Amino acid sequence: MAKSELELIQLLMKLIGHKTGEISKVTYSPQKIAFPESAEGETFLPRSTPEEQGVDSAFIEKLFRTLYDNTSCHMHKIMVVRNGHVIGECAFKPFDMEYWHVTHSMCKSVTGMSIGLLVSEEKIKLDDKIEDIFGRKGPLQYFFSKGLTVRHLLTMSSGAEFNESGSVLSDDWKKQFLESQTKFTPGSAFEYNSMNSYMLSAIVTEVTGESMFDYLKPRLFEPLGIKRVFWESCPLNITKGGWGMYMRLEDMAKLGQLYLNEGMYDGKQILPSEWVKEATTAQIATGETTAPGYGFQLWTSSSRLGAYTFNGMLGQNVYVFPDINMMIVTNAGNEDLFQKGNMSGTVHKLMSELQVSDEPIPFTGEVRIKQSSLKEFIRQAEDLPENRTFIAGGGWNKKKKRSALGMSDKIRYHLMKILDGVSYDMDDEGVGFMPLLVQVMHNNYTDGIKSIGFRLDERTGAFFLLIREGEATHEIKCGFDGFRAVSQIDEHGEIYAISTVSEFSIDEYGRPVLRNEFYLLEDSTARVMNIYFGKREPLQHDIHFGFGKIKPPVNIGIRFDEIPGSGMLIRILNQFGHLDVGKGMSGFVINRLTDYGAIDALMLAIRNTVRPKLHGVMHDKEAGVEYDNNIETQKLPESNVNEEDAIMEDD
Numbered sequence: 150m151a152k153s154e155l156e157l158i159q160l161l162m163k164l165i166g167h168k169t170g171e172i173s174k175v176t177y178s179p180q181k182i183a184f185p186e187s188a189e190g191e192t193f194l195p196r197s198t199p200e201e202q203g204v205d206s207a208f209i210e211k212l213f214r215t216l217y218d219n220t221s222c223h224m225h226k227i228m229v230v231r232n233g234h235v236i237g238e239c240a241f242k243p244f245d246m247e248y249w250h251v252t253h254s255m256c257k258s259v260t261g262m263s264i265g266l267l268v269s270e271e272k273i274k275l276d277d278k279i280e281d282i283f284g285r286k287g288p289l290q291y292f293f294s295k296g297l298t299v300r301h302l303l304t305m306s307s308g309a310e311f312n313e314s315g316s317v318l319s320d321d322w323k324k325q326f327l328e329s330q331t332k333f334t335p336g337s338a339f340e341y342n343s344m345n346s347y348m349l350s351a352i353v354t355e356v357t358g359e360s361m362f363d364y365l366k367p368r369l370f371e372p373l374g375i376k377r378v379f380w381e382s383c384p385l386n387i388t389k390g391g392w393g394m395y396m397r398l399e400d401m402a403k404l405g406q407l408y409l410n411e412g413m414y415d416g417k418q419i420l421p422s423e424w425v426k427e428a429t430t431a432q433i434a435t436g437e438t439t440a441p442g443y444g445f446q447l448w449t450s451s452s453r454l455g456a457y458t459f460n461g462m463l464g465q466n467v468y469v470f471p472d473i474n475m476m477i478v479t480n481a482g483n484e485d486l487f488q489k490g491n492m493s494g495t496v497h498k499l500m501s502e503l504q505v506s507d508e509p510i511p512f513t514g515e516v517r518i519k520q521s522s523l524k525e526f527i528r529q530a531e532d533l534p535e536n537r538t539f540i541a542g543g544g545w546n547k548k549k550k551r552s553a554l555g556m557s558d559k560i561r562y563h564l565m566k567i568l569d570g571v572s573y574d575m576d577d578e579g580v581g582f583m584p585l586l587v588q589v590m591h592n593n594y595t596d597g598i599k600s601i602g603f604r605l606d607e608r609t610g611a612f613f614l615l616i617r618e619g620e621a622t623h624e625i626k627c628g629f630d631g632f633r634a635v636s637q638i639d640e641h642g643e644i645y646a647i648s649t650v651s652e653f654s655i656d657e658y659g660r661p662v663l664r665n666e667f668y669l670l671e672d673s674t675a676r677v678m679n680i681y682f683g684k685r686e687p688l689q690h691d692i693h694f695g696f697g698k699i700k701p702p703v704n705i706g707i708r709f710d711e712i713p714g715s716g717m718l719i720r721i722l723n724q725f726g727h728l729d730v731g732k733g734m735s736g737f738v739i740n741r742l743t744d745y746g747a748i749d750a751l752m753l754a755i756r757n758t759v760r761p762k763l764h765g766v767m768h769d770k771e772a773g774v775e776y777d778n779n780i781e782t783q784k785l786p787e788s789n790v791n792e793e794d795a796i797m798e799d800d
Contacts, residue, residue: 160317164589165758167579169597169619173317176384177592179642181395184248184671185377192374192415194399194406197234198520203506204229204475206519209237210526212477212499217241217530222492223464223712225250225480225673226398231505232474233406235399237523242532243633243648248670249377249395250480255461256380256394257346259369259404261303261446263353263361265424266368272356275300279348282355283327299352301335302345303445304432308333313343313391317589320384323351339433339443341487343391346446347383350390361388373407373414375400381591392461392590395671398480405459405467405476429457429469439497440488448488452497462486463673463713468496473505482673484713534632556653556661561629563699564653564661565605565612571701572602572615573765580761582616582623582667583640584674584711593641596620601680601707601765612651614665627651627665635670646670656681674711681706707763 163172171177199206209229216222225244229237240246267273273282279297301307311322311329319325326344333340353361362380370378378400381393403414408429412420431442431449440458442449450456450468459467464481466488477496485492510516556564581588581595588594596619604613604624611634616623621639625647628634633648648668656662660681667676683702 167577169579169595172594173592174319175317175592176320180381181643182379183637183644184646188376191376194402195234197236199236200510200516202231202234202236203508203510204231204236206523208503210523213239214526215495216492219491221483223482225482228398228402228478230402230476239527239530241530243650243668244670246398249397251672252394252396252465253392253461253463255459255465257391257446258459260346260349260390261428262369262420263365264303264349265420267353267356269421273299282352297335302349305339305341305345305443306336306433307345308335308340309342309344311344317592322347322383339435346391347389350388354387360386361390372417372419373403375403398478401467402476402478405469409469409471409474450497452501458488460488464492470500482675482712556655561653567699567701568603569605572600572768573705574600574768576764580763582618584676585759586674587672593643625649677710679708703767705765710760
């Protein structure tokens, strides 16, 4: 087994074993900042009705509704642009169109643009060898002898063995990449590897003396009016290149528009048209049916003539269709990987069938009805409080009914009073508040939840969760009756916006349950925390009629879940070749583990790591009452969320 594979499995074992703190071999330093509320000089794309740009409003509604109704798509935001005009946009509750959003690998296309700028400035050529850029010395000679060029990095054909897993195992990614061996002769095959994108960023730094992020600010972001953008760097302060960028959805659309305009934006030629043409043309075959070619850090598509995609995992995409001068831009939290998934499949299918007009569609009574229908759908999907005509119950998705019984406002209030000021110490301090994928992507691992408490603000009626994680306490406001409550938390110096949708109910065991759905407004992941309180049959009756003072339960049980779930984590690991059956020593070990059933046990352990169960004991037991059915001796019911419909459970 290769050293990197062994070290990755060691890290995985630490996560499964609920180890906390600085468990990786990469030096941690906080980077992610809070989302800026405003930015001077920011520009916006013009707005238009679909018909003014030759598109039927009914098609926009069909696209939005189809994605919304398919709960596996887990849509966050969507924008449709034609002829440079926004003709449809929606932020599905509880998300906000204003916030930036993690882009994952979509930012690779931006990294490709930085190379285009270097070429246009005649600072590099695509066929320049890496040895001519970084210098030929020491252990690098083996790799350089393979003739690696800038073009090979751009087209994902370097063949380097050092891949994404190395980013959680070492501080010096550049050295590790340059010293790694090759699987095949560079340029002879396609193999997706985010470290190729990182090395392109390293080239920008080597040639210009500044980070790629700083290099792009005056050359790309400012000319496009992109002001609220952030890009993480590696421990050596090289922009990550292949991931780690946060950007607003509209600014993602601007980048697509730049390519649609053949490198021109707002009357200024930002990139040479020749570069754009070459970048969006298939340079190498990928072997994927729906995305058969790869250009310069982007994928081509078979859905329409000349189509291509700036593609990021879990649903961060700019789908570009040059033949009709149109784009679909998305943020989501689904299980799409390399454009394989329900969301990408839906977009490509519907766009392949679309017919548009080169002239505006005349405004008629029928058009007015279609436009009104589209607006009404968007209003309901966004479910903004100021636009409501009814009070929603529970979370944003309302297509089914939960099995748990609801709880009246009066009973809920009394239960809040009972819990006010109470806290519970956890029996397992190795579980964190943030989703596991976020911890790994940011190298920011939990110190473990030590306790969970509750606070009721009598003046406003607001109810808060107090989650003590390590030495910090996250105060998170609960949002009831479908209203979103946004809080900010500080994870080791990194700031995240959390939108919380909460609900009190009674489960099938007669226990009060507080369900919390935590949506990371800037990320593709979300967390669920179901808190089960001890069972006591007279609870509702006592509270409702005021029979005596009810004391809080001594024990609680907690069931966590997250989206994407364990299935996605396993697929990501498989994609990078760490859990798949293969050849060589690694394959031999994996095959033997499979023979003895150890791989099945590992898969189960990963699932339990993503969906852990905890128990808590009241910090001051003397204040509580031991219920007849102690929570510690009760089996927690299976979560009412599953792998396919993880947290977007319907009300």
